[in-house]
Amino acid sequence: MKIIIAGAGAVGTHLAQLLAKESQNITLIDESEDKLSKVADNVDLMTLNVKPTSISGLKEAGAAHAELFIAVMPDEMKNITCCMLAHTLGAQKTVARIDNAEYLDEDMDFTFEDFEMPETFSLLAGMQ
Numbered sequence: 001m002k003i004i005i006a007g008a009g010a011v012g013t014h015l016a017q018l019l020a021k022e023s024q025n026i027t028l029i030d031e032s033e034d035k036l037s038k039v040a041d042n043v044d045l046m047t048l049n050v051k052p053t054s055i056s057g058l059k060e061a062g063a064a065h066a067e068l069f070i071a072v073m074p075d076e077m078k079n080i081t082c083c084m085l086a087h088t089l090g091a092q093k094t095v096a097r098i099d100n101a102e103y104l105d106e107d108m109d110f111t112f113e114d115f116e117m118p119e120t121f122s123l124l125a126g127m128q
Contacts, residue, residue, distance in 0.1 A: 004066045006052035007073035008035035020045050029061050052082040064090035072097040
């Protein structure tokens with residue numbers, strides 16, 4: 001399975017390590033070359049130093065062919081943005097890390113289906 005993980009922090013690194021052990025095709029993208037080099041030395045995966053919210057960066061990472069795109073950067077707006085872009089480019093399923101429980105409120109006036117992303121956008125609330 002082709003999986004792209006945006007964010008080489010603690011959560012992204014841990015996910016990459018777990019998924020690499022399962023022999024998945026993992027690409028880890030981040031703006032920090034230092035974070036990527038620490039992971040690349042210890043895990044069998046591809047790293048790419050690109051801006052995850054950049055359309056050209058997502059294209060370079062292969063978002064159009066991703067079966068799963070996971071955004072786990074500390075900034076939930078960046079996570080939502082890059083998931084929306086990855087979905088538009090062709091990623092089959094996207095998952096964004098969010099910390100704001102307001103996005104999960106059933107009484108909201110909109111849902112992520114309003115962005116024409118039904119069943120492709122999952123929210124993980126409260127991950128630290």
